[in-house]
Amino acid sequence: MKKVLATVGIGNATVDTVLASETVRPGETVDAEVRVEGGNAEQEVRHIDLEFETYYHTEDGRREGTVDTARLTDGFTVEPDGSRTIDTAVEIPWGTPLTMGGVDVWLETELDVTGVDPEDKDYLDVQPTDRMQAVFDAAESLGCSLHTAKNEEVPGWGSNRFVQEFEFRPSGGPFRGDLDELELIFDPGPDRLTVRVEVDRRGGLLSEMADTDERKASFTVTTADAGGIERDLRELIERHT
Structure with missing residues (x-):
């Protein structure tokens, strides 16, 4: 039953990315920790994606757009109430917009698991090179x-x-x-x-x-x-x- 509940997000694993600095510049590399906490049931994490996201304007309104995506790791198993920390270096894509004039940019960390994918969102302060x-x-x-x-x-x-x-x-x-x-x-x-x-x-x-x-x-x-x-x-x- 716990595995079934986890597939719909109840008692699911969680993820939290901690950046050494949220103030970044395009082309920089920033150290980060990705912390995965197990839920109520064993879960297979197929991979972890780090996505740089923003909004852009169209004739029909505002849409969310992906600047770039990096795949952090291949699959692993997270045990109930277990934890795993992955140390990594996050490369800020050269095409990342600057956070000026109300432009938002965030790093979205997503676990690929069966059912509802746990995710974490960290807003960035992107400064000019x-x-x-x-x-x-x-x-x-x-x-x-x-x-x-x-x-x-x-x-x-x-x-x-x-x-x-x-x-x-x-x-x-x-x-x-x-x-x-x-x-x-x-x-x-x-x-x-x-x-x-x-x-x-x-x-x-x-x-x-x-x-x-x-x-x-x-x-x-x-x-x-x-x-x-x-x-x-x-x-x-x-x-x-």
């Missing part, structure tokens, strides 16, 4: 202030189907009066950061309706030199305004 921060600093130096940061559905972008868009608006500086918005999308990696840029020029009603006031380009960042990035970003904006 040094290169990302240098891009933000460069935009601010040009008089552009961050207005929104949100995850948007982009069909065909990749397996995730969404990207994080950072929208800046000029509050001063050389492009005030010429620029409506500056939109940045990061494509990070271990050796470089590709920045996709949409320059929304200030135009009349007809140009806005026809989207002729928008220009798209990209540039690559290999250092965290905000001064050099500011020059590159300035030149790119000037070419498209």
Whole structure:
């Protein structure tokens, strides 16, 4: 009877992941302990998945999306009232959104067992990498202030189907009066950061309706030199305004 109850979540095993730090950056590795506590009956754990989750916006509303999944271990048996602790190193995916502008990101730990899968949810504080921060600093130096940061559905972008868009608006500086918005999308990696840029020029009603006031380009960042990035970003904006 106890095994039957466990299959519907009553007296089930539980899981709890404890991270060395919940403040992380894309590309980092964080030490963690995954603690499994047995329930009222012996249970076979087929595997443990660590899923990086977030929400993204679509035309139909908000959806939950998986950034990446890592399989932690193969199967094992957890005895009634027994316990097992697995020490691991969690790699923060490069494509993990930053927790800015109300964006939530969490690590979901899931046991694959018969019946109801026990899970644990740990919210993360995802901060910019040094290169990302240098891009933000460069935009601010040009008089552009961050207005929104949100995850948007982009069909065909990749397996995730969404990207994080950072929208800046000029509050001063050389492009005030010429620029409506500056939109940045990061494509990070271990050796470089590709920045996709949409320059929304200030135009009349007809140009806005026809989207002729928008220009798209990209540039690559290999250092965290905000001064050099500011020059590159300035030149790119000037070419498209």
